Amino acid sequence: MIPSLYTWAGGQAALENLTTVFYAKVLKDELLYPVFKNMSSEHTRHVAHFIGEVFGGPKTYTEEDKGSHAKMVAHHLGKALTEAQRRQWIKLLLDSADEVGLADDPEFRSALVGYLEWGSRIAVLNSNSTENPVKEDEPMPKWGWGEPGGPYQP
Structure with a gap:
């Protein structure tokens, strides 16, 4: 049986470590600090739960955090994020993945980068919108090893 990306990454502890290290970098980054300066103390944990669920882990984000794909999208509405911020966000996240020792095999990193590119x-x-294109009852995205039936929905 093929393990989920969640399992391959090291589970919830690994993802929480990743987001803790990552957001510490974000808060020191001149380009990203203005976007995240008011994030809640729970933000890093919620993002780890979101990624974990998307990567095939437990439904902690939707069941315990009471989140949804629509709620995650809503956090970005009206923020007017730039391409430079997006690229810096990915760079810092990948730097953090290296720093915390997240799986670095080509297959996992390809799936991780694919997800980061898609999501960012x-x-x-x-x-750049004020209207949420995702309905509250739409399912969470699911990301895997590149198999058909990924996030693209025609």
């Missing part, structure tokens, strides 16, 4: 580009698009 959607975040930028949604940040």
